[in-house]
Amino acid sequence: MKKKILITSFDLAIGGVERSLIGLLNQIDYQRFDVDLVLFKHEGEFLPYLPSGPNLLPEIPEYTTFRKSIGQIAREGYYRIGLFRLMAKYISLFHGRMKHINEPGYLNIQYGWEFTNSFLPKLNNEYDAAIGFLWPHYFIGEKVKAKKKIGWIHTDYSNIDINKKVEAKMWGKVDKIVAVSEDCSKTFLNIFPDFRNKTTVIENILSPEFIREQAMMDNPIDLNKTSGKTILLTVGRLTPAKGLDDAVRACKELVEKGYDIAWYVVGYGPLENDLKKIIKELGMQSHFFLLGKKTNPYPFIKQCDIYVQPSRYEGKAVTIREAQILGKPVVITNFPTAKSQAVDGFDAIITPQNIEGIVKGIQNVIDNPGLRERLISNVCSKDYGNESEINKLYSLIEA
Structure with a gap:
């Protein structure tokens, strides 16, 4: 019997993560696995490259808000999400200024998910495995029922600013952590050594x-x-x-x-x-x-x-x-x-x-x-x- 898998990401705009996702979806054996794909927004230049194998689920309106302006979120009626996104923005900017960092955007994303998580709906389907391909992994961690939850790392953790306590809480809700390179894994484990036993490396899949x-x-x-x-x-x-x-x-x-x-x-x-x-x-x-x-x-x-x-x-x-x-x-x-x-x-x-x-x-x-x-x-x-x-x-x- 086929195992049922969920794979999630934000959209298919031009980018390295998105190209890597297309590479992964092209390699999966669909005779062996039934794959549902959640894209928070059904848009992006790579959308025409989506293979026929995965079943693209409908958009969930609340999740489309994460790359919209706070004004647009309010106009669409998601007032609580907009309010807490505004709070996340100001807290992350203050935190970033205090630490003299170049990438406060990661904090904004992190707090944005953390503060609005309770207002976001759950997915009703159940899966053998849920794969979060794009950080952060609140969706698969808290909104999806799955026997196994796998979260991907695509970035160098030594160069981003995050709230470590909040981040550790998020990673604690996944069963396996996949880094796209050995060095990527090392920079992550330097910060979160407690997750060593559930961290592995799978490189981005490329077809010459x-x-x-x-x-x-x-x-x-x-x-x-x-x-x-x-x-x-x-x-x-x-x-x-x-x-x-x-x-x-x-x-x-x-x-x-x-x-x-x-x-x-x-x-x-x-x-x-x-x-x-x-x-x-x-x-x-x-x-x-x-x-x-x-x-x-x-x-x-x-x-x-x-x-x-x-x-x-x-x-x-x-x-x-x-x-x-x-x-x-x-x-x-x-x-x-x-x-x-x-x-x-x-x-x-x-x-x-x-x-x-x-x-x-x-x-x-x-x-x-x-x-x-x-x-x-x-x-x-x-x-x-x-x-x-x-x-x-x-x-x-x-x-």
């Missing part, structure tokens, strides 16, 4: 065949490929974590050193206007380009000369692995989980996490054709496919 097929779907005219020009590319949300402000400044230094480069960024996010301002102030309008949202980033990766990930922190950057699958020389900063992504000098250049490091890493690849060819040869010869990771999930469900 699918990525290569998607890379052939289009020929981007946005990339101005001319003779002698080096095309750099970064894919990611425009947030502090991605280090794109440092990227613009590194671009300026490379141009001043005489390098003919064009650096393109595929992605969107809250720092778009700030980045445009920096680009203008540094006079980089002819060298650094924000391309915005792209449902399929793979043709852009395929067309670039060097893929660069200048991040301050990552859980597991799917885009790095995708660039390697597409045979690109990769330059990444030494963020805390970088060594779980690549081997320095073999399938990437890992640079110090600053502007000077980014500049020298890119220079190294441009100036040394032998190094560049060796990196390309190594990534092309290595099998980055990990579809077998799905068996680890099966083991957790059936144990």
